Amino acid sequence: MNKKGVFCFLIVLCFALAQASVREQAIQDYSETEKALEIAFELEKLDLERTILEQNTDVLIGKTLEKELKSGITEPEKIKRSINSALAEFFLEYEKGGKLKFLGGPVSKDFLNANSIVIVIECPVPK
Numbered sequence: 001m002n003k004k005g006v007f008c009f010l011i012v013l014c015f016a017l018a019q020a021s022v023r024e025q026a027i028q029d030y031s032e033t034e035k036a037l038e039i040a041f042e043l044e045k046l047d048l049e050r051t052i053l054e055q056n057t058d059v060l061i062g063k064t065l066e067k068e069l070k071s072g073i074t075e076p077e078k079i080k081r082s083i084n085s086a087l088a089e090f091f092l093e094y095e096k097g098g099k100l101k102f103l104g105g106p107v108s109k110d111f112l113n114a115n116s117i118v119i120v121i122e123c124p125v126p127k
Contacts, residue, residue: 053094060086076118084112 064086068079091107104111 080118
């Protein structure tokens with residue numbers, strides 16, 4: 001066999017191995033990128049769920065507070081219990097939908113009453 005032929009064969013073999021290695025790395029990088037994208041999409045879905053939950057909670061608190069104040073109730077403890085009752089019902093329904101699971105079990109009115117506070121500040125209404 002010719003020395004030039006062996007040398008060329010070895011060079012071609014080295015290039016083929018290098019190209020195979022680069023392709024393998026590219027496939028591995030693509031796979032890792034796909035996994036990262038899946039995780040990013042899942043995080044976006046969870047963030048959207050959290051935002052929806054927060055907005056619904058804010059609206060529920062606002063409506064309950066407005067209803068209580070319009071009916072003349074200004075005692076913070078009564079307002080707190082009314083808000084927490086509405087929140088407990090909302091969270092229970094939300095959990096039933098399978099979208100949310102609280103780590104400590106279902107949220108109860110007792111838990112909310114023990115861990116929340118309502119402060120009512122009277123302000124003069126401008127005429």
